[in-house]
Amino acid sequence: MFWADSIVDDFLAAYEEEAGKRKLILRDEKTLSGRPHVGSLRSFVMHAVLSDVLHSRGVDNVFYYEINDTDAFDSVPSYVDSSWSEHLGKRLKDVPSPDGKAENYAIYFANEYTEVLKDAKFNVEFYVSSERYEAGEYDKYIALALDNKDKIREIYKEVSGSQKDESWYPCQVICDGCGKIATTRVTGWDGEKVQYSCDAKLKYTQGCSHSGEKSPFGGNATMPWKVEWAAKFCVVKVDLEGAGKDHYAAGGSRHVSNRICEEVFDHKHPFDVRHEFILMEGSKMSSSSGVGATAVDLYQLLPRYLFRFMMIQKDVMKTINFSPDGDTIPVLFDQYDEACNDYFNGGEDVIEHKNRIFEFTHYYEDDIKKRNRFLPRFSQISFYSQMPHVDMEKRVEEMKGAELNDLDKEELELRVKYSEKWLETCSPEKYIYKLREDLPEECANLDEEQKGFLKLLAEYLEENPAATGHDVQTFIHDKKKELGFQPAVIFRAIYASLLGKDSGPKAGWLIEALDNQFLINRFKEAAK
Incomplete structure (x- = not known):
């Protein structure tokens, strides 16, 4: 069975009632920390194909794909000017575009990525993460997370073994002093505003030491990604969302997010789907490091x-x-x-x-x-x-x-x-087969057996100027058997005399593609 049919069968078995009453929602996302690599497409295509299979069965659905521009800018790719390091720690939305034209850093890289996805004709609706934050759609879940910080700490500990300090809050706000979000630490919450300090020292940046208080609502804050992932399930009302198999490992992030979704946000978590990765010569690719073929490069x-x-x-x-x-x-x-x-x-x-x-x-x-x-x-x-x-x-x-x-x-x-x-x-x-205009120097290493065969081949082409590649291939194999030549020996002679190489394409193709008189002269010259 086709893998997508198998997944859809299981999904519809679990969502049979919903499928007949409303539009089902599939979701995926990409953080635009750099040029998206081809590896990011595995998850995207999985969701897009599942959506198509549902449509083919008459099931109304939509596939939403998030352009995540609210994560922190945590490294400068090799292809971006090093001066962009001054923006490390800010939301990607708040980092300027490398070309000075796009709305911001995230949108700059999103533009080339989404153009590929559109041209590939996958059915998808894009949306930008920060727009939902600024519209207040996350406010309810930010408040729930802050109110239930101890419950979330328990879930982290029970599922992944992660120990969060009692003073930890599942929220980060934008610093009013430096504009960074990665370096802020919430120190208090009164139900309307949070108190915070911008004092974190990270490997790639550090805080400005500013302290203050502000509302975490309306786009002023984000949540740690396992908490935020659970909130996204709720905000977008997701029915199916998969992820890489590493997220589903024992104690993995998906297990944490699913529990937060149900136990803190009181919302059914989406149907789970796992997927493997795309590897570039055995290594997982990373868009922020600049390692691996980009989606655009591959598509071209x-x-x-x-x-x-x-x-x-x-x-x-x-x-x-x-x-x-x-x-x-x-x-x-x-x-x-x-x-x-x-x-x-x-x-x-x-x-x-x-x-x-x-x-x-x-x-x-x-x-x-x-x-x-x-x-x-x-x-x-x-x-x-x-x-x-x-x-x-x-x-x-x-x-x-x-x-x-x-x-x-x-x-x-x-x-x-x-x-x-x-x-x-x-x-x-x-x-790569570059025909040598002059006799290759590699022909100096041909032995008498090889030279003898080239002479026979030249005579055959003189007698059969209309020979096809198949005819030539048959002649070669017949002579090989008749005279007891080793295949590698005679083919090496052909490739050496024409390409200066030990190997090449099928000999019949090569000879058929070239001028007959040129071949006769070249083989005779090589046979001397």
Whole structure:
């Protein structure tokens, strides 16, 4: 079963009555501490796909995505000027935009992120965290948290073992002296105002020593994030909200927030969903440190449908390993091509969940039948795009065995575009095939057996000027058996004489893509 169908089945079993009476609400969020990395998309896409599956079953719902601009600015990314360190400790909303144009730091990074999400055609409604604070929607829960600080302390201790001092209050206000929020400490609460001191000394900033009192309402304060998370469940009236599996570990933050939601705020906590992460070569990515591919960078490497396919195809409890400078992108295209072929041409043996993955990859399209087109293999297109004087359309027509229609040509144009982009930016060396204009110096290391084979290959091309790549590949394998050549020996000779490398693309592709007379002259020269 498709992972999203399985989760929706469980969710509707728990929310059967609500589903028939009102619009169900799904929620997720992102703190804009820097350029959002691709890892942040795992949670977003999970919620977006669950929303789509609910819609496909006729269940009215909405997916809200919060742009969190009220967290503290706690580090300056490598790509932001170091002078921004003077703003450390302030809310992201109160930090100026790096380009001096956007409303603030958070909105600056939110703009490029949300543009990607919109272009990827996921159904979502965005909102900004501070707007709900300033509208007073959190006031009730701030007051409840302050009134029940001892109960919250007990929950922290019972669930996670965290010990909070008796003087601790689950609230931080904006300092009237320096504008920071991370360095303030509430020291008292009279039911209307809090007393506070800006005296915290953190690793990245410290308070200004100002003391005062103020109302914590109307956007003047926030709550510790486990308490705030519970308040968000209530404010947005969330029915389903998932999180990374680390939040669900024993004593984890989700368990703390769920209990605060129910025992302090008297509100049913949302349906829980866990997910795994996206790893960049085995390491979890961080947006504030600048480590890892950003969502924008990745999106620009992939066509929309492949971006969606990558994010949807794996069960949410399985890790996605992504390496743009490895085999990830060619393999993704191959996996998509297989899924597409199975969807349109597969028999009864095609597993239903694979078809569901394909359907939700293209859920945004009016007519999925338009995806039924010829799909030339990405690795072949990336190879041919590097060969001089190749008639790409003719080559692909030969692959198809028929003339290309308009949809085929559209797909070919797209794959040429993305193969060239991949080759220019991040493909591994093994996929880069630069034809040497002169005889490579590596040919000096060829032995007599290799030279003899190159001579035979040159003679074959002279006698068969119209030979196809398949014909050449057959000749190579026949001679290999007839003369007892080792495969690695003869293929190394071909690649050395043309590319100056020990390996390369399928030999038939390479030879078919090049001028016949050039090949004859080069192989004869290398055989001397």
